[in-house]
Amino acid sequence: MNMLMQPTNTTESTNLPYLCTGEFNLSIMQKVSEIITNPNYQPFKRKTKKNAQTVIQYYVSNSPHTDHAFYYLQSINPISTLLLEHSTFKISQSVMAVQKAYANLGYNSDGPINPILLHNEQYIKGIKPAVDVFVYELKSHWTSKIAQADRNKRISLINEIKKANARMMKKLFKTxxxxxxxxxxxxxxxxxxxxxxxxxxxxxxxxxxxxxxxxxxxxxxxxxxxxxxxxxxxxxxxxxxxxxxxxxxxxxxxxxxxxxxxxxxxxxxxxxxxxxxxxxxxxxxxxxxxxxxxxxxxxxxxxxxxxxxxxxxxxxxxxxxxxxxxxxxxx
Structure with missing residues (x-):
């Protein structure tokens, strides 16, 4: 019997066996959340320089993390309302928070953040207030009860699956x-x-x-x-x-x-x-x-x-x- 063995056109090139483009989009949003909600993360770092007798303070990108986050954000697509409200697709609170905060960032800034310009102090001066709000929204949501409960449920599920598999594989390797x-x-x-x-x-x-x-x-x-x-x-x-x-x-x-x-x-x-x-x-x-x-x-x-x-x-x-x-x- 001849089998249909087409390439999976909706699959991104990754090391995983299968990841469709919609899931790849969510994975990018998850990465952004992980970068920004790190307790030690701040998008910009303060610098000083002397101009004659004056000390001037300015900000630069807290690279590479800030660069990575906004490069990722360039490639994401909005999640449809139908998917967000779907009862059987369990989308993480982290991803949904990124979607909401990124939409607000668009309203609060003059346009999309250009990662190429993140080392230009004048450019950062213009975007810093909007970016600070974006980061604040994600960090605040991360500590909310609903976000904590969602993370704990997912961690528990993944650990349960991994432990069950580890027991079986350990027995195979031992035997x-x-x-x-x-x-x-x-x-x-x-x-x-x-x-x-x-x-x-x-x-x-x-x-x-x-x-x-x-x-x-x-x-x-x-x-x-x-x-x-x-x-x-x-x-x-x-x-x-x-x-x-x-x-x-x-x-x-x-x-x-x-x-x-x-x-x-x-x-x-x-x-x-x-x-x-x-x-x-x-x-x-x-x-x-x-x-x-x-x-x-x-x-x-x-x-x-x-x-x-x-x-x-x-x-x-x-x-x-x-x-x-x-x-x-x-x-």
């Missing part, structure tokens, strides 16, 4: 020392799916189909698979993204889930007549080695996995059928 870790990324685009108008019904049918695929894959390779875990998330480009990891012994050839997927016309996933859900596939085989000689060791894997779930700091999707947590098949 096998060296093994394969197959990683499948399946992107289901539902934008053209007009048959199921009810988005909840569509999500239910799709997640049921995904569960069926994984169960079939698990059954077909039960004797080869040492561990299997997966997660489904919805992204900001009308896609549902399935990440599947399965461990096998080093001698085992790389596995694939392609044979467990039934497509119509080699293009569309079948969950209902005329469902029109397209599928994009990426399958990678990691080599794992406890000594970090012939593959990635436990410490390196923790870093890779931590990067993948770090985006939950600014956005994740959670509904009746989809969870940010990974599901582990029991053995």
């Amino acid at each position: 096998y020392l060296r093994f394969n870790l197959n990683h499948f990324t399946y992107v289901f685009n539902v934008k053209e799916c007009t048959f199921l108008k009810d988005k909840i019904a569509l999500e239910k049918a799709l997640t049921q189909q995904i569960t069926s695929m994984i169960n079939k894959f698990h059954e077909n390779h039960r004797s080869e698979i040492l561990a299997l875990f997966f997660c489904v998330q919805r992204d900001l480009s009308d896609n549902y993204v399935l990440n599947v990891y399965c461990a096998t012994e080093r001698e085992c050839p790389p596995l694939s889930m392609k044979d467990c997927i039934t497509l119509r016309n080699d293009s569309y996933l079948i969950i209902a007549p005329n469902s029109n859900i397209t599928l994009k596939i990426q399958e990678i085989d990691y080599k794992m080695d406890i000594q970090d000689v012939y593959g990635k060791n436990e410490k390196t894997w923790k870093s890779i996995f931590g990067q993948m779930v770090a985006k939950y700091n600014y956005v994740y999707y959670e509904s009746e059928f989809v969870s940010p947590k990974f599901i582990y098949k029991e053995y």
